Amino acid sequence: MTIIKFLTLTLGATAFLSAQSSPIRSCGKPLHPKTIVQNDAPSGTVSKENKIQVALLLDTSNSMDGLIDQAKSRLWNIVNTLTTLKYNGKAPQVEIALYEYGNDGLQDENFIRQVTPLTQDLDLVSEKLFALKTNGGSEYCGAVIRDASMNLNWDGNEKSMKLIYIAGNEPFDQGRINYKETISKAKSKNIYTNTIFCGDRSEGIQSFWQSGATIGDGKYFNIDSDKKVIYIETPYDVKISEYNSKLNDTYVYYGSRGSEYKNKQMVQDKNAEVQSASSSVERTVAKSRKNAYKNDHWDLVDRAEKDADFISKVKESELPADLKGKSKEEIKKAVAEKSAQRGQIQKEIEVLSKKRQGYIDTEMKKRGNPEADDLGKAIENSVLELAKKKGYSI
Incomplete structure (x- = not known):
C-alpha cells in the first residue's frame, strides 16, 4: 500500500509541457553535480x-x-x-x-x-x-x-x-x-x-x-x-509573502475561462498557505520564476511574451471588464506596464529567496542535514x- 520535499533543492527534473487543464484519461495507447558549478546567468533566460x-x-x-x-x-x-x-x-x-x-x-x-x-x-x-x-x-x-x-x-x-x-x-x-x-x-x-x-x-x-x-x-x-x-522559519518569509498579492495583481486574464483560471490561482495560494507558512513562501518563490510558472493559456502578459501579435488578435469579449472598450494600443500599453511590474517584483523576490535559502542551508547543517x-x-x-x-x- 502504498513523495516530498518538493523542497528547497528538489527535482531538478521536469519541463512543464504546455498546460492542459482538462482531466486526463487513466491509461491508453503509447504516444509516440553534488559538485555543481555556480552560475549567475539571469533566471529569466x-x-x-x-x-x-x-x-x-x-x-x-x-x-x-x-x-x-x-x-x-x-x-x-x-x-x-x-x-x-x-x-x-x-x-x-x-x-x-x-x-x-x-x-x-x-x-x-x-x-x-x-x-x-x-x-x-x-x-x-x-x-x-x-x-x-x-x-x-x-x-x-x-x-x-x-x-x-x-x-x-x-x-x-x-x-x-x-x-x-x-x-x-x-x-x-x-x-x-x-x-x-x-x-x-x-x-x-x-x-x-x-x-x-x-x-x-x-x-x-x-x-x-x-x-x-x-x-x-x-x-x-x-x-x-x-x-x-x-519547516524552518526565516527572517525573509514575511516579506516574500507580502509580494505574492503584488505578483497576482500583474496577471491579466483573457478567454472564456480566464477568470476561472485566475480564481484557481488564488485557491492554490490558499492551499499552500493552509499547508504551512513555509509552503506558501515556496509557492510565491516558484511563481516568480519564468521557467516554472507559465500561464500563457489564460494570462495576457505571458501570452504576449510568447506571441507578440496576440493582443492585436484577441477578441474584446475575451477581455476583462477594465480592458473592454480600449484600443489595441491601449491594451498593449497596459499589458506592457503589468509585464514591467512583474519583472521588478520577480527580481526582488529572487534576491530575498537566495538569502532565505542561505539561512535554511545554515540551519540544516546545524541539525545534521x-x-x-x-x-x-x-x-x-x-x-x-x-x-x-x-x-x-x-
Missing part, C-alpha cells in the same frame, strides 16, 4: 533546447495519507529545486506529471490513473494533488511505470532530464507487468526511474524497490512517510546527482 521533466507516481492506498501530505507540503520546494538548475547558463523549462496508483476507487484493471500530463500548469498540478484521496487497493508498480514511460509526452532531446519518482510501501514486483522489462525500456529512452520506499530500508531492498532503481539507473531511498515535514528525512529530501539528492551527470549547474 529560458532554454528552448531542453527540458526537465518529472513524473511523480504516488501510492494512494489506505496507508499512504502521510505520503500524500508530504507531497502537498513539498510540491513548491521541489519546483524551486528544479528551477535552480541551468544548462549552458539557461534555465530549462520544467514540466511535471502526476499519477496515482493502488487505489480501489480507480476504474482501471491495474488501479492506476494519470492525474495530470507533463505540464507547465503548476496550478493544475497543485489542484489535482490536493484533491487526491486514499483508498485501500492493490499496488502494481510495473503497471504504473509502464503507463508513465509510454503515455507521457517525454522530450526526445538527449540533453533533457527525464525522471520518474515512484513512492509506495508494498512489494515492487506485484501485478502482471514485469517491472524489470518496463524500467529497462524506459531507460532506453533516457528516462531514469527512482524509487522511494515508505518504510524500513532493508524491507524495501528485500521487496525489490532497490532493484527497480538499479535497473532504472536511478536512486533508491527509504523514508518515514508518517514523519511531519520540518539528514540524508533522506522525507520525500522532498530524497528527490533533491537524486536530482542533484543526475544533474551533475547530465552537465547541469546550479
